[in-house]
Amino acid sequence: MRPFETKTLGDRPDAIAPDGTQVRLLLALAGGSFAHFELPAGAVSHAVAHRSVEEIWYFLAGRGRIWRRAGDEESVVDIAPGLCLTIPLGTHFQFRAEPQAPLAFLAVTMPPWPGADEAFPVAGPWRATVP
Secondary structure (H helix, E strand, O other): OOOOOOOOOOOOOOEEOOOOOEEEEEEEEOOEEEEEEEEOOOOEOOOEEEOOOEEEEEEEEOOEEEEEEEOOEEEEEEEOOOOEEEEOOOOEEEEEEOOOOOEEEEEEEEOOOOOOOOEEEOOOOOOOOOO
């Protein structure tokens, strides 16, 4: 049996995601991992897709837009606090923050994030502004 875990959100990022967001790791179990992400105000992420994971995102702060494409289906959705969305396996996605505030969101990754080679670049609608 796995022991109980408890953790508070760290003050500083633990990593930078392949899309350019700052990542604060939370907890993980065999079926998924949980983290906090932040994209700076006015920034545009890199457009990426995942090889083996899918995600559910819940936005906490900021406003912006997200583009998602899977096969022939494509959409751009406005982002605001309280919005929850999915990134199904193989979905191409990119997002941007409005200049007034950073975008902050929680995400569950299923299965847990496997490592640096998980995400790969794709063509997106906007020019990325993050390193």
